[in-house]
Amino acid sequence: MIRLKTKIPGPKSLKIIKQLKKRNGGWSVSYPFVHAPGGEGACCEDIDGNRFLDFGSQIASNPLGYNHPGLLEVLRSYQGSTPVKFAGQDFVIREHLDMIEKLAGIAPKGLDSAFLINSGAEAVENAIKLCMRKRPGTKFGISVERAFHGRTLGALSLTNSSRAHKRGYMRFPMLRLPFGDRAVERLETILETEAYPEEIGFIILEHFQGEGGYRIPPEGMVKGLYKIAKNNKIPYISDEIQAGMGRTGKWWAFQHYGVVPDAFTSGKALQVAAVVANHKMFPYEKGAISSTWGGGHTIDLAMGMKTIEIIKKQKLLERNRRMGGYLLSGLKDIEGIQNQRGRGMMLAFDMPTRKRRDDVIIECARNGLLLLGCGTQGIRVIPPFVIEKEEIDEGLEVIRNAVKATSRKSFRHSGKIHDFIACGRSHA
Ligand SMILES: Cc1ncc(COP(=O)(O)O)c(C=O)c1O
Incomplete structure (x- = not known):
């Protein structure tokens, strides 16, 4: 479950990210927080004590989520x-x-x-x-x-x-x-x-x-x-x-x-x-x-x-088809988003414009949900395979609220998050 203790980015994360930006040879940092070792399942934690729900799975490279007991055993x-x-x-x-x-x-x-x-x-x-x-x-x-x-x-x-x-x-x-x-x-x-x-x-x-x-x-x-x-x-x-x-x-x-x-x-x-x-x-x-x-x-x-x-x-292929179906039907129920699509746990939807897409990703991140852009106006929804139903419901609710909030004419991003988040501009 999402738990935010500070604004995003938190002060400890922001300090490191600013220093890294000055020295890193490339710059494609997508999210303004610094990972901490904690977290479990589909949730990760940052060094400011925040807990995020991850619908991006480290750009599809983290299928089993955070601190899976089987993988911890291998490490040991x-x-x-x-x-x-x-x-x-x-x-x-x-x-x-x-x-x-x-x-x-x-x-x-x-x-x-x-x-x-x-x-x-x-x-x-x-x-x-x-x-x-x-x-x-x-x-x-x-x-x-x-x-x-x-x-x-x-x-x-x-x-x-x-x-x-x-x-x-x-x-x-x-x-x-x-x-x-x-x-x-x-x-x-x-x-x-x-x-x-x-x-x-x-x-x-x-x-x-x-x-x-x-x-x-x-x-x-x-x-x-x-x-x-x-x-x-x-x-x-x-x-x-x-x-x-x-x-x-x-x-x-x-x-x-x-x-x-x-x-x-x-x-x-x-x-x-x-x-x-x-x-x-x-x-x-x-x-x-x-x-x-x-x-x-x-x-x-x-x-x-x-x-x-x-x-x-753990029969995760079958689970991906089942839970992916549940997630896709949840996405289809959200008003204001388009072209909900995908297979298994590889899903996406579009916003009407690139700007709206970026706004939704930023607003979701501000509320503890990690998403990634793709294409011109797409948003990937690719949680770890181990995600639970309640977490899917929680993520869908954050998306629904973000779509609503960003559709208002008066909508403006608040805080520093907007300066650091990359939306669809840099992933793979
Ligand atoms: C389809 C596809 N091919 C190749 C790559 C390159 O992989 P890597 O980033 O590990 O070099 C990526 C992602 O980055 C990808 O999504």
Whole structure:
């Protein structure tokens, strides 16, 4: 339950955030508070003693919420042993194999191997590298309008959700498909007029578009693109970094369409990142793909494996579908919001304008509810999988009140919160 002891930001948090702003190399801080170790379930705490209800799950990377007993147990088991990170592609730890086996166990048959790496963007980098390696005549890749695949330079070339991510950075050649059924026609035209299939390195798709606007690709789009990819032997990649690991109510978002990609990426909720594919997809020339830490972070790997185990044991996929349905119907009852949508625990709604969207996020935060923006005027609703019904009701009430308050002509933000909160401008 939400408990606010100070205005947001509280004085202790504000001091640290101001200092960080002066020295941090990048600036994409979304929320003006500093986490404290406490909290449980869907609620986190800050160093000023405030307790927030989290409908953002650390940008979908915290599926089991705060202080889950199963994860605390993993942490305890690692006490006192260092290093916690091994140079995992060069020196072997047991957890490396265990995680690959765990991933293969929740992947479609045939996707039996994985390359483990540090971040989502690096997983994307490596997914496209293995496709390119298979097709040495490759001239460009294909992604979708408003896609987000990460910010390293290769991944950034595929990303297309905000110009702020791209200004000033070089990119490699990409062709873009419109989002929706028209994508299929565009790909057919590309193949008729612009490129031979062997010149296309890969098609990459989020089977639930995240940062770009929480949009669910229509069936015709996915099936049509998949069919063309298969017929022309173009590698087909699913980016599951935000939507995967059960958030949509299935382990992987592509499973809603009955397609099996040549490779898929996972990250965020997995606690490490991975490219999963058939063994034959990977380049086994020594050093062709590698990194110091990939496959070597003992605690992250153990946390990720435990996360998979808990999702299975506590039947959280089924729970996400059920509780997500409850949350979505609650959102549909709120007047003044639009386009309530989603699958499982991956939900969103729109406000009529970008400004109204930002106002609602800020007003909710001021009242202890954490939300994240997406697209031009969307708000993500992505609580941890363990959220309870009463917490859903509490969050819905905060949203309802914020929508009402911000719709008044006389509405003005009060306090410093407005100076620090980023709304839809910086997440992933
Ligand atoms: C779909 C998708 N792909 C890739 C990324 C990049 O992951 P990371 O931030 O871990 O580099 C993100 C999010 O950040 C994402 O949502």
